[in-house]
Amino acid sequence: MGGFSITRAAHAELCVTDLERARDFYVEALGFVEVAREEDRLYLGGLEERDRYSLILKKAPSPGVTHLAFRVADPEDLDRLAALYESAGCPVRWLAPEEEEAGQGRALRVQDPTGLPIEFFHEIARRERLLQRFDLYRGAHIMRLDHFNCQVPHVQEAYDWWTGKLGFYCSEYTVTDEDPPRLWAAWLHRKQNVHDIALMNGIGPRLHHIGFWVADTQSVLRACDILAARGMGGAIERGPGRHGLSNAFFLYLRDPDGNRIELYTNDYIIPDPDWEPIRWSINDPRRATFWGHIPPRSWFEEASRVAHVLTGEWMPVREPLLVDRPVFVT
Structure with missing residues (x-):
């Protein structure tokens, strides 16, 4: 490592x-x-x-x-x-x-x-933890940043780097229905829950979303009500719902510039390093939404550009290696 x-x-x-x-x-x-x-x-x-x-x-x-x-x-x-x-x-x-x-x-x-x-x-300034400042709770009760989800053209290569070189563990993964199957997405973690970063097949490199942990499912529903009441219902792209993969209750939102965030709660802990990753077929609709609802096309096709660390310019993107996509998305 x-x-x-x-x-x-x-x-x-x-x-x-x-x-x-x-x-x-x-x-x-x-x-x-x-x-x-x-x-x-x-x-x-x-x-x-x-x-x-x-x-x-x-x-x-x-x-x-x-x-x-x-x-x-x-x-x-x-x-x-x-x-x-x-x-x-x-x-x-x-x-x-x-x-x-x-x-x-x-x-x-x-x-x-x-x-x-x-x-x-390693080092960063600290501030007062507000967990028990219930008088300050507003909106969706955002607790903490949980994960990043990124689209990359070659998931297997990215997976090999993040697990083999950086020491990340895999919690769950998606494969194609080919023989032999090919890796379509992987959920990788260092802290003891489902992921710190997910690598997903797609045009990339791009950031698909940033996931923020909220207190409970009611927080997700409250976010929907608040956005709708403020005339911002168009920000709701997908959900609320429950993922099969990760078991999390989710809501995907687009900010006014189109950047995507996820409100996320109720996944599970992974206490042991020898956790056996859970395998999903790309064509199992419960993987994306346990209830079976089909994600919108925008969720697969749209994502945020990423910058070059030396120049600040947007990185060029490439088409994904795998042309397969879930059969339930046309």
Whole structure:
């Protein structure tokens, strides 16, 4: 595993074209905690979190994501990770403490072999945990960031990197119905639940969504009611429903710029490292929605562009290796 330990998905930076409009969606409607504000950035978090933030909204000419961040257990892990990515010929960029993000220590940004912009850090400023500040609960009761879901052109290659080089474990996976079957998607974790990152077959590299944990199923339904009451029902893309894969109760939303987030709750813990991954067929409709409802076409075809860690320009995308898609989606 390279002598390093990645602990969990930690935060992400989304690009938005209008900070006030984005704030209205994330803070006023959904109830994210507004932690701090700069001229071109908003720092947001969940009620349960101790990290200063888990979502940064950055004002930019077009939507997308600049990086997806993971915390490591030891500061020296950053140097070991840099050596790994450099040996693979991947672009590497070092950030001095607070160079771009207020409160964050020394950080490493890399373009992983799939083209995803990944950041690793150890030190970050802390804030008061608001879990028992029930007087401050608003909106959907956002608790914490849970995971990233990414579309990549070659899932097997990405899976081999994240499990073989970075030490992620697989909780569940989807395969095609060919003989032999081919890997269509995988849910990988470092913390002890279903995933910190999911790798899904599709045009990529792109960010499909960021998943945020909410307190309970009622929080998901409350989000729908609030959005509808504010005339923002169009933000609801898919759900509410229950995934077969992960067992989670979910709701997919599109922010005013089209970036996708998921409100997510009720999955399960994975207490042992020898957990046997659960296998799903791509054509089992219960995999996507346990109740059998068909996802909209946009859920498969639309996703956010990702930035190059050195230039900041949007990465070029490629068609997926597998042309198969679920038979229940035309």
